[in-house]
Amino acid sequence: MPDSTPSYFAPTLYRWRIQALEQALAQGADPLGVDWLLREVGGIDRLQLRLLPQASDRPLALACTLEHLDRLWRQHLDHHTPVQYLAGFTHWWRFRLQVSPAVLIPRPETELLVDWVEQWAQQQPHPPRGHWADLGTGSGSIALGLATILPQAQIHGVDCSAAALAIAQSNAQSLGLSPAIQWHHGHWFKPLENLRGQLQGIVANPPYIPTATIATLDPEVQHHEPHLALDGGQDGLDDLRHLITTAADYLQDAGVLVLEMMAGQGEAVRSLLHQQGSYRAIEICNDLSGLDRFAVAQRHQT
Ligand SMILES: C[S@@+](CC[C@H](N)C(=O)[O-])C[C@H]1O[C@@H](n2cnc3c(N)ncnc32)[C@H](O)[C@@H]1O
Structure with missing residues (x-):
């Protein structure tokens, strides 16, 4: 915990920053963390950070x-x-x-899934009121995004980790979104059996990294983020395969499925969606760097 809220002269902060960056380079660590700490924990804004080298002996x-x-x-x-x-x-x-280490640190590319649902909702004739599921909710990020953009819908956040669900619930409480979300502990669709055929939308960022690849990830990820959130089995597709196969039983007619995947899995995910036989309007979508990172599909109307 911070000891107090003191002031420092800009050159003192600048020297600390340079020294920290040099240590990062010497130890092969990610130097971006220095500015993240100065900004997010130290409360120095981006402009102050940028002007640090030129700032005079003014206390910050x-x-x-x-x-x-x-x-x-x-x-x-x-x-x-x-x-x-x-x-x-x-x-x-x-x-x-x-x-906390019980949950994956939510990544910027996952924001695109929520943005996609927001655009979809804007194209509907009425505000969506159905049931939506965030499968593998972790910190609750996607469920909280859905609760924000679909204020009339009922959101369900599912995770098999009780520790992750505790963090998700605490986030919902802090953001005042608790009433919109039901949290369920269990394996993928298992806790939602009573909603078979009734989900208007399913969004998931499941584990999708091939098991052998985990040992090659940055040590920050490999040694600290929960492997339960990362490991997608031998080809990385175990959970995506299960979700694609099972989601069709849980979606209502014309319900939508939105799935994150690893760059490079686009064609495999596209053929899993086609092979399943219950989906139309299958699309593989790129992130802002042009990498195939998520898939969307709509359940056929029967
Ligand atoms: C890649 S993380 C995504 C977390 C969060 N949705 C996000 O985007 O930041 C995958 C999540 O799926 C959960 N998970 C893994 N296997 C699961 C299973 N069989 N049933 C339910 N959740 C599972 C993990 O605990 C983890 O929270």
């Missing part, structure tokens, strides 16, 4: 002591602990979310 207020930032930075360097776990939060979509 920090939201914590420099010693506190330095302690966090050393933990990051020594153990590769993601700065978001050290700080206990991250920013994602329109939210500040609590995170």
Whole structure:
């Protein structure tokens, strides 16, 4: 915890930043964490950070002591602990979310799934009022996004990790979104059996990394993020296969399925969706870097 909220002269902060960046380079750590800590924990805004080298001997207020930032930075360097776990939060979509090692740190590309649903909702003749599921909710990020953009819908967040669900529930409470979301503990569709054929939408960012690839990931991910959130089996597609096969039984006619995947899995996911036989309007969508990162499909009308 921060000891106090003191002020520092800009050159002192600048020297600390340069020293921290040099340590990151020397130890092969991610240097972006330095500015993340200064901004998110220290409360220095982007402009102040940019002007740090030119700033005169004017004191700048920090939201914590420099010693506190330095302690966090050393933990990051020594153990590769993601700065978001050290700080206990991250920013994602329109939210500040609590995170812990029980949950995956939500990634910016996952925001695109929520944006896609928002655009879909805007094209509907009436505000959607149906049941929506976020399968593998983790920190609750997608469910919270759905509750925001579909205020008349009933949102269900499912995870097989009780520790993750506790974080998701706490995030819903902090954001005042608890009444819109029901949380379910269990394996994918199992807790939603009473909603068979009734879901208007299913959104999921399941584990999709091939097991052997996990050992090649950055140490921040490999040693700190839950493998339950990462490991998609031998080809990475175990959970996507299960979700694509089973979602058709749970979606209502014309219900939508929105799935995140790993770049490069687009063609495999497209053929799984085609082979299933229950979907139309199948699309593989790119992220802002042009990589195939999510798939959407609509359940055939019977
Ligand atoms: C890649 S993380 C996604 C977390 C969050 N939705 C996000 O986008 O940041 C996958 C999540 O699926 C959960 N999960 C893994 N296997 C599951 C299963 N069999 N049933 C339900 N949830 C599962 C994990 O606990 C993890 O929270």
